[in-house]
Amino acid sequence: AAGVIQSPRHLIKEKRETATLKCYPIPRHDTVYWYQQGPGQDPQFLISFYEKMQSDKGSIPDRFSAQQFSDYHSELNMSSLELGDSALYFCASSLARVENIQYFGAGTRLSVL
Amino acid sequence: DQQVKQNSPSLSVQEGRISILNCDYTNSMFDYFLWYKKYPAEGPTFLISISSIKDKNEDGRFTVFLNKSAKHLSLHIVPSQPGDSAVYFCAAIPRFLTGANSKLTFGKGITLSVRP
Numbered sequence: 125a126a127g128v129i130q131s132p133r134h135l136i137k138e139k140r141e142t143a144t145l146k147c148y149p150i151p152r153h154d155t156v157y158w159y160q161q162g163p164g165q166d167p168q169f170l171i172s173f174y175e176k177m178q179s180d181k182g183s184i185p186d187r188f189s190a191q192q193f194s195d196y197h198s199e200l201n202m203s204s205l206e207l208g209d210s211a212l213y214f215c216a217s218s219l220a221r222v223e224n225i226q227y228f229g230a231g232t233r234l235s236v237l
Numbered sequence: 238d239q240q241v242k243q244n245s246p247s248l249s250v251q252e253g254r255i256s257i258l259n260c261d262y263t264n265s266m267f268d269y270f271l272w273y274k275k276y277p278a279e280g281p282t283f284l285i286s287i288s289s290i291k292d293k294n295e296d297g298r299f300t301v302f303l304n305k306s307a308k309h310l311s312l313h314i315v316p317s318q319p320g321d322s323a324v325y326f327c328a329a330i331p332r333f334l335t336g337a338n339s340k341l342t343f344g345k346g347i348t349l350s351v352r353p
Contacts, residue, residue, distance in 0.1 A: 128280070157340065166241075166326065166343035167281070180340055214280050216341075224269050224330055224339045228280035 126151055128229035130215050136235045137205050145200040145232045149217030155179065156198040157226055158190060161212040173198060174220055205236045240264045241329050243344035251352050256314040258347050260327030263308065267329035271341070272301060272312045275324045284325075285312070289332075317351045324348050 129148040137143050149156050155174045159167035169182035173192035184190075187205075192198045202209060212233050216226035242261045250256045260270075268289035273281035287294040287301045287310065294301050300313045314321055325348075328341040 130280075159341075164345075166345045167341070169340040169342070172340060182340060216280075218339070220339065225271065225283050225286060226339070226341060227283060228273075230278070230280045 128215055128217050128227055130213075130229035130232050132232060133230065134233050134235075136237065138237055139205060139207065141205050141236075143202045143205060143234060145202070145213055145215075145234070147198045147200070147215030147217075147229060149196055149198070149215070150227055153196070153217035153219050153227075155218045155220040156192055156196070157216040157218070158184075158198070158200050159214040159216065161214065161231075163211070167212075167214055170200070202234075207236050210234060210236045238263075239345070240267075241327055241342050241344040243325075243327055243347050245347055246345070247348040247350070249350045249352060250317050252319055253316045256312075256317045256321065256349055256351070258312040258314075258325050258327075258349065260310045260312075260344055261308055262310075262329055264329070264331065264342075265308070266331040267342070268332040269330040269339075270301070270303065270310055271328045271330075272299075273326045273328060274321075275326060275346070281326055314349075317349075319351045319353050322349055322351045 157172040158170040161167040170184040172180045176192045190200045212231045216228045218226045271286040272284040275281045303310045324346040327344040330339045
């Protein structure tokens with residue numbers, strides 16, 4: 125069965141650079157979520173989209189923005205990167221109208237040097 | 238403030254025995270709970286969930302128990318297998334955030350090691 129696809133898997137950036145993370149949800153899923161997991165931490169909710177509209181927002185810095193496109197894939201754009209942005213970024217998708225279960229991608233490991 | 242707590246960071250059990258992973262929560266508005274398993278370099282994989290209208294849900298070797306009055310849930314794995322060695326996250330969703338806004342609140346995870 126198709127799963128959530130995230131790209132790239134690894135990304136290395138310098139401070140103050142920008143990064144774009146991509147997420148392709150499971151086909152026919154209508155909701156995408158982004159989470160950030162710092163070293164030794166639990167995943168923290170950043171933002172979600174339902175049917176291409178932002179549905180909820182968590183502890184996402186103003187330097188970050190995200191959107192969901194017409195084909196339901198989503199991109200997380202991160203600007204003015206800081207050392208503290210180094211983390212695992214997970215995307216999850218769900219069929220929100222049917223169930224509460226979120227299915228996660230393998231994540232993007234971002235390292236800011 | 239950690240609303241979902243997994244107070245034991247690690248657990249080691251013998252293959253074939255029962256693994257019991259505990260999770261406590263403080264927010265009484267949580268009413269849907271999920272367990273995820275995570276291997277290194279992979280994303281969390283959904284294992285099992287339970288709604289607050291139930292006190293038990295079973296799926297093969299995995300059973301989740303919910304004690305609402307104690308705000309406590311536990312995941313039982315019987316029998317434990319070496320392939321179960323992973324980090325297990327407990328997660329919760331508040332009643333008013335189901336559906337499209339169902340962001341997950343995670344615990345910090347428990348590292349389970351199953352010894353052959």
